[in-house]
Amino acid sequence: MSAATAKPRVVCISQARMTSTRLPGKVLMDAAGEPLLAHHLRRLSRCRTLDALVLATTVNGTDDPVAELAGALGVPVFRGDEQDVLGRFAGAAAMAGADVVVRVTADCPLIDPALVGRVVTAFLEAEPPLDYLSLDVTRFPRGLDAEVFSRAALDTAAAGATEPAEREHVTAHIYRRPERFRIGAPLAPEDGAVFDQRWCVDEAADLELVRRLLGALLPENPGFGWQDCCKVLRQHPEWADLNGSVRQNTLH
Structure with missing residues (x-):
């Protein structure tokens, strides 16, 4: 962050790949006439607290269509190792010149830009400053998930995680390390x-629900929020x- 800019550069990085284990190719599956990934990226592009939006995908040829779709929507793409998602995020953050990183995942086509903005604002305004803050995924519907963390914390994790x-x-x-990082x-x-x-x-059952929600909401209110859902x-x-x-896979 340069001395001339008081506000840190906030970069949202979304991760996507075609080889998801439970529903391969899901990010390009159609809902309401567009791929899920297009809904996801378009909704994030309306978030006013973000300075940039980047898609992090893999170097695999199978993810060429993912990169092409993001590019067609004007979203920069960083490509890295499929298994090392942490390294991919660190590379994307460096490419985009991030000071603060917002992590989301492309299997969330109903993500709410206002809610993402709330987490970013809370992170930026925290006193004393935080290293990490997230939405409470045990209280919000899954699919709105957003995590915000400092670039310094990301780089530390990328250098140290084994x-x-x-x-x-x-x-x-x-x-996992509240003794080392300031967790909100x-x-x-x-x-x-x-x-x-x-x-x-x-x-597939998740996709059916999302298709119904998008079909019901988009024609009347393209900028719908989570409470409209x-x-x-x-x-x-x-x-x-x-x-x-359907059960949620989680590490938390």
């Missing part, structure tokens, strides 16, 4: 509610049963 799980799960090296309390919904729902896409699900409570049996 466990395969900590290379694959970008922030694990940070949030996860941000919960402002009304204190708990939402036990899945809006990320890991399996909640409203639709209150009108169609049976939709939540579509993926009710």
Whole structure:
């Protein structure tokens, strides 16, 4: 960060690849006439607290279409090792000149730019400063997930993490070490509610729910937020049963 700029450069990095284990190719699957990845990137591009948006994918030829789609949407692409996602993020952050990094994943086509902005603002305004802050994924619907951390913490993790799980799960090296990094309390919904729902896409049942939500919301309100999704699900409570049996893979 140069002396001339008081505000740190905030770069959102999303990770995507075609070889996901449970639903291969999911990020390019269609919903409401567009690939999931296009919905995801377009929604993030509306987040006013971000200075840049980057897609981190792999060097595999299978991910050429992922890189091409991002490029067509004007999103810069960083390509790195498939297994070393942490190294990929560090490379993308360096390419983009990030001071602060926002981590999201491309299997979240309903991600809410306003909610991402809330986490970024809380991180930037924290006193004393933080190294890491996230949405509380135990209280928000899965699929809105966002983590914010300092570039310094990311570089420290990339240099020091040796466990395969900590290379694959970008922030694990940070949030597992509260004695070393300043970890903020996860941000919960402002009304204190708990939402036990899945809006990320890991399996075909998840995709079906997301397709229905996008189909219901986009024609009337292209800039919809997460609470609009909640409203639709209150009108169609049976939709939540579509993926009710799908389990979340998590390291937390």
